[in-house]
Amino acid sequence: QVQLQESGPGLVKPSETLSLTCTVSGGSISSYYWSWIRQPPGKGLEWIGYIYSSGSTKYNPSLKSRVTISVDTSKNQFSLKLSSVTAADTAVYYCAGGRWYRVDYWGQGTLVTVSS
Amino acid sequence: NFMLTQPHSVSESPGKTVTISCTRSSGSIASNYVQWYQQRPGSSPTTVISEDNESPSGVPHRFSGSIDSSSNSASLTISGLKSEDEADYYCQSYDSNTWVFGGGTKLTVL
Numbered sequence: 156q157v158q159l160q161e162s163g164p165g166l167v168k169p170s171e172t173l174s175l176t177c178t179v180s181g182g183s184i185s186s187y188y189w190s191w192i193r194q195p196p197g198k199g200l201e202w203i204g205y206i207y208s209s210g211s212t213k214y215n216p217s218l219k220s221r222v223t224i225s226v227d228t229s230k231n232q233f234s235l236k237l238s239s240v241t242a243a244d245t246a247v248y249y250c251a252g253g254r255w256y257r258v259d260y261w262g263q264g265t266l267v268t269v270s271s
Numbered sequence: 272n273f274m275l276t277q278p279h280s281v282s283e284s285p286g287k288t289v290t291i292s293c294t295r296s297s298g299s300i301a302s303n304y305v306q307w308y309q310q311r312p313g314s315s316p317t318t319v320i321s322e323d324n325e326s327p328s329g330v331p332h333r334f335s336g337s338i339d340s341s342s343n344s345a346s347l348t349i350s351g352l353k354s355e356d357e358a359d360y361y362c363q364s365y366d367s368n369t370w371v372f373g374g375g376t377k378l379t380v381l
Contacts, residue, residue: 190370199375200361200375201372215369216369249316256303256365258306258318259318259321264315
């Protein structure tokens with residue numbers, strides 16, 4: 156069974172870059188599409204983007220100018236960078252895996268707070 | 272981009288059947304698969320329906336999905352409601368540019 160674990164700072168200052176890593180275990184990172192999805196406190200889910208093992212990416216148009224998703228197949232990890240963050244980027248960030256149109260596996264999520 | 276609209280909340284009694292709708296604002300609901308995710312309080316989402324009406328392994332057969340092209344909507348139906356079904360439910364679909372999640376429906380089992 157594929158398992159995912161997010162890691163990274165829980166507090167980021169406004170205008171800085173949020174960086175998170177997801178470690179995949181129990182399966183090959185080459186077999187699925189890997190997504191980042193976030194959920195502001197008390198609100199719904201928002202797709203950020205995905206990457207395939209080849210490095211091909213697709214991003215949410217509303218975040219595209221600030222988002223970079225990358226993959227390191229040697230470490231079975233993929234990463235998220237979100238630049239120029241504001242308080243509106245405060246959310247639980249989930250990494251997820253599945254097909255290019257759906258999630259099959261979810262991480263446990265990590266809360267990132269943007270505050271000075 | 273399109274939107275997916277869900278009712279904010281629904282409630283029903285144990286043992287009954289409830290249906291949650293998900294209406295697509297533009298483009299055909301039948302053109303792209305719809306998924307449904309369950310999120311219990313304090314937990315990550317899990318998939319209860321994929322590809323419009325497929326139940327992943329381990330999901331009770333009480334959960335079913337359907338598509339209605341006439342109303343351009345998808346539906347999640349839960350029969351034989353149990354207290355453990357109380358959760359937020361999100362529909363999700365996509366087009367060539369993006370994934371879209373519905374705003375979520377809070378199901379209360381009275």
